[in-house]
Amino acid sequence: MASKWINKGYNTSIVLDFVGLNSSTYYSNINRETKSESTNSSNSNNPKGRPIPGYSLTESGEKISDEQIKEWLLELIAGDGFPYGYRKLTVCLKEDYKLKINKKKVYRLCKELDILRPQRKIKKIRPKKIAKQEEITDPNQLWQMDLKYGYIDGTDQFFFQMSVIDVFDKTVIDYHLGLSCKAKDTCRVLKAALNKRKMYKGMNLPKIRTDNGPQFVSKLFGDTCESLGLEHQRIPVRTPNMNAHIESFHSVLEKDCYSINEFSSFIDAYKKVSEYMNYYNNRYRHGSLNDMPPAKFYKLAKAEKIVAEPVLA
Structure with a gap:
């Protein structure tokens, strides 16, 4: 009650005398409240617990980004098809990929991916189109997309490069560089690549082939491909050779x-x-393109000024 009137501008001594409150008691309470507010503010700005590093170590000491671990988790689930929980997935990561990782972190990553057991039983996005090997004879028939991780020594961070490559002419049509790479970034890269090649809905568009990374299995990416009129193929689990051209570029x-x-x-x-x-x-100068750069090879191929061998992909 005293604080209410004092805060309105009334003389502190008169108010305290009126309510019969000792001044030392009043100021002691004020100091205690101020300290409590300061502590709460500090805790909200700096929550307890060490910051999430964004990677885990292998037994040999190599840093593996959380995004790569998420991709492995999705592949483990798709590969075995059994209702593994996060505890068994932790064992798989340790044995298959030699990761030093605990089940709490695996739980957190599974939760971020929305693949904890109850959700996985009911989650169904759309039928998966499995990639099959085919012969590519011209540009813009088959594009491959994938994510690569780089390491920043100065800040102990990973950065991400998402690229789309034309299997026939080996041009990296567009790419994303960032400290993160979400499904929206992947969709943006795909749309930009189509614009650069002047390819629009209703035309004979390229097939898009990817692995089973979280960006590609997302509803947003699937919806984007559908709205653009693109066929999205995903390679079978543990068959990186089906995405060999983007993998070769990454090498x-x-x-x-x-x-x-x-x-x-x-x-x-x-x-x-x-x-x-x-x-x-x-x-x-690309060895598989008669020692020509990809951009030059694409230009000549589109103008039908070269005869190139078909590409098996």
């Missing part, structure tokens, strides 16, 4: 860019990777 990217740079920051990584991507598309 070149790792050897020529990622492994020879110690990135000091994300800005540094973005600059160096972007420079390399320009080099790869426009100047890198």
Whole structure:
């Protein structure tokens, strides 16, 4: 009651005398409330517990990003088809991938993916189109998409590169670089690639082939492909050879860019990777393209000025 009147501007001494409250008791309560508010504010801004690092270590000490672990979890579920809970998935990660990881973290990642057992029983997005090997004879028949992880030494963080490559001419049509890569980023890259190739709904559009990563099994990506009129193929579990062309590009990217740079920051990584991507598309002499850069090979192929061998993919 005293605080109510004092806060309205009435003289403190008069109010305390009126209610019969000792001044030392009043100020003691005020100090206690102020300290409590300060503590609560501090706790809300800095919650207890160590920050989530965003990766786990293997037995050999290699850092594996949480996004890669999520992809492995999805593949483990799709591969065995059994109703594994997070505890058994933890065992699988330890044995199959030599990860040093505990069941609490696996539970958290499963919860983020919405694949804990009750949800997995009822969750059904759409029928899965399984990729099959086929012969590619022209550009824009088959595109492959995949995610690659890079490491930033200066900040102890991972960055993500999502790329879409044309299987026939090996051009990386578009890509995303970021400290995260969500389904919306993957959809944006796909739409940008279609625009760059001037391909629109109603035309003879490329098939899109991916693995079973969380970005690709998401409802958003499936809905986007459907709305654009694209056929989305997903490779069978543990068959990276079905996505061999994007995997081959990632090997070149790792050897020529990622492994020879110690990135000091994300800005540094973005600059160096972007420079390399320009080099790869426009100047890198590709052995499977008669030693021509992908962009030049694509231009000649579209103009029908070269006769190229079919590609098996």
